[in-house]
Amino acid sequence: MEKAFDIKGSIVQAYIVCKRQAWLLSRNIGPSSDNPFLEIGKLISQEYYKNDKKEVYFDGVVLDLIRQEDEVLLVGEIKRSSRAKNAAILQLKFYLYKLFKNNIKARGKLLIPEEKKTFDVELTTDDIEEIETLTEEIALFLYSQLPPQPQKIKACSKCSYKEFCWA
Amino acid sequence: MKRPIYIFSDGSLRRKNNTLYFESEGVQKFIPVENTSEIYIFGEVELNKRFLEFLTQSEIILHFFNRYGYYVGSFYPREYLNSGYMILKQAEHYLDPNKRLYLAKAFVEGAYKNMRQILKYYQSRGIDDLKIYIEQIENLFSKINYTNDINSLMAIEGNIRQTYYSAFDLIIDKDEFKFEKRSKRPPKNALNTLISFGNSMMYTIVLSEIYRTHLDPRIGYLHATNFRRFTLNLDVAEIFKPIIVDRLIFSIISKNMLKPEHFEQDLEGIVITDFAKKLFIDELEQRLSTTISVKNIGNYVSYRQLIRIELYKIEKHLMGEKEYQPYVTQW
Numbered sequence: 001m002e003k004a005f006d007i008k009g010s011i012v013q014a015y016i017v018c019k020r021q022a023w024l025l026s027r028n029i030g031p032s033s034d035n036p037f038l039e040i041g042k043l044i045s046q047e048y049y050k051n052d053k054k055e056v057y058f059d060g061v062v063l064d065l066i067r068q069e070d071e072v073l074l075v076g077e078i079k080r081s082s083r084a085k086n087a088a089i090l091q092l093k094f095y096l097y098k099l100f101k102n103n104i105k106a107r108g109k110l111l112i113p114e115e116k117k118t119f120d121v122e123l124t125t126d127d128i129e130e131i132e133t134l135t136e137e138i139a140l141f142l143y144s145q146l147p148p149q150p151q152k153i154k155a156c157s158k159c160s161y162k163e164f165c166w167a
Numbered sequence: 168m169k170r171p172i173y174i175f176s177d178g179s180l181r182r183k184n185n186t187l188y189f190e191s192e193g194v195q196k197f198i199p200v201e202n203t204s205e206i207y208i209f210g211e212v213e214l215n216k217r218f219l220e221f222l223t224q225s226e227i228i229l230h231f232f233n234r235y236g237y238y239v240g241s242f243y244p245r246e247y248l249n250s251g252y253m254i255l256k257q258a259e260h261y262l263d264p265n266k267r268l269y270l271a272k273a274f275v276e277g278a279y280k281n282m283r284q285i286l287k288y289y290q291s292r293g294i295d296d297l298k299i300y301i302e303q304i305e306n307l308f309s310k311i312n313y314t315n316d317i318n319s320l321m322a323i324e325g326n327i328r329q330t331y332y333s334a335f336d337l338i339i340d341k342d343e344f345k346f347e348k349r350s351k352r353p354p355k356n357a358l359n360t361l362i363s364f365g366n367s368m369m370y371t372i373v374l375s376e377i378y379r380t381h382l383d384p385r386i387g388y389l390h391a392t393n394f395r396r397f398t399l400n401l402d403v404a405e406i407f408k409p410i411i412v413d414r415l416i417f418s419i420i421s422k423n424m425l426k427p428e429h430f431e432q433d434l435e436g437i438v439i440t441d442f443a444k445k446l447f448i449d450e451l452e453q454r455l456s457t458t459i460s461v462k463n464i465g466n467y468v469s470y471r472q473l474i475r476i477e478l479y480k481i482e483k484h485l486m487g488e489k490e491y492q493p494y495v496t497q498w
Contacts, residue, residue: 027252167479
């Protein structure tokens with residue numbers, strides 16, 4: 001068997017929304033950069049929270065934002081909208097799990113500045129189990145030689161892979 | 168919507184206040200970097216490394232043309248969409264002779280079918296004599312099934328294109344824009360000059376689109392890779408030259424938008440004037456933003472997007488996901 005693929009937060013997030021996207025990301029087939037929604041997303045993470053540390057590399061993943069709060073680290077994940085909230089929360093829990101494995105106490109906050117919403121995210125013992133099962137499942141899935149066929153789902157309409165998938 | 172910038176005047180290009188800045192004979196102009204997809208330089212322009220760094224960071228490709236309108240080269244910034252997986256797939260399809268032949272044939276097939284559509288279109292508009300040319304290219308193309316090597320494939324493609332070009336006099340039917348025969352470096356008459364200019368533009372347009380995908384422009388399949396020059400853009404451009412460049416030339420000439428005085432005799436042959444370049448590019452931009460409907464994707468796909476989609480189809484072929492079928496226009 002080939003070397004296992006690195007599982008990044010974006011892959012976990014994509015796996016929940018669209019398995020095909022997760023497969024493409026694992027091969028570094030990134031989205032087309034001229035998708036307007038992607039550009040908006042990029043601008044949002046640039047323009048908000050200018051006082052915080054952003055895009056922090058840690059153990060193979062990139063944390064959107066970190067903030068030191070008395071003894072506990074706050075990890076923020078910035079999203080354009082709450083459309084795929086559950087997947088985003090899981091992505092954040094995956095980061096918290098990584099930090100937990102490195103003995104760093106942290107809590108998470110999902111940030112949706114354009115909707116003026118935030119959601120607090122904590123890692124529970126159940127979550128740890130869930131994430132371990134999930135990452136094993138993802139690792140196995142990524143071994144397949146071909147990505148799953150595209151399927152029309154709700155996320156397709158604003159997806160930056162749209163032209164690629166349906167070409 | 169990002170758009171290309173064309174610079175015809177002489178001057179200097181710089182980075183200023185985090186955006187692009189062009190100064191020419193005292194006239195100063197800011198060009199918003201967010202709205203710029205690529206830059207074409209036809210004039211004598213000075214620029215520095217800081218500017219090139221800024222372009223790299225902004226993912227903007229730069230194309231240079233000399234004063235005769237010949238393509239000089241491109242500043243192709245560091246790849247920002249990098250997939251080792253895709254590069255390996257691209258190389259695999261180059262190194263395996265059968266896989267390479269499949270793609271090379273697909274490009275010839277796409278080019279042939281689009282040339283044939285052009286001739287058929289003008290035949291349907293009353294130029295009956297085109298029938299012989301259509302039959303001739305059909306005969307030439309039928310040989311492709313017995314072709315097992317790239318060189319004979321290229322020879323067939325060359326013969327088809329030659330026959331197709333020789334039908335241009337029937338389509339254009341103007342003494343001042345006679346085709347005679349294909350002449351390059353230098354072109355011997357106005358029509359050949361226009362074709363050369365249009366084709367160079369097409370190569371750079373496809374190159375710009377390749378830059379926005381995971382493909383490496385140095386690995387082509389029909390045009391031999393020599394690991395230095397861009398070749399994949401030449402392959403893909405073959406498919407689009409007839410429907411974008413040639414159609415445009417016919418329309419510009421038939422509407423009398425270009426006249427012989429828009430071309431100049433130079434020591435090197437016939438060269439295109441700035442007026443003609445600008446006019447051609449205006450029309451080309453309009454054509455590229457014209458939308459058509461494409462199966463599975465939607466009703467408003469521009470010709471420029473169509474080129475990108477063609478590249479995605481190639482990526483999916485390389486991945487082994489879906490066999491590549493070239494785009495053929497449906498008029």
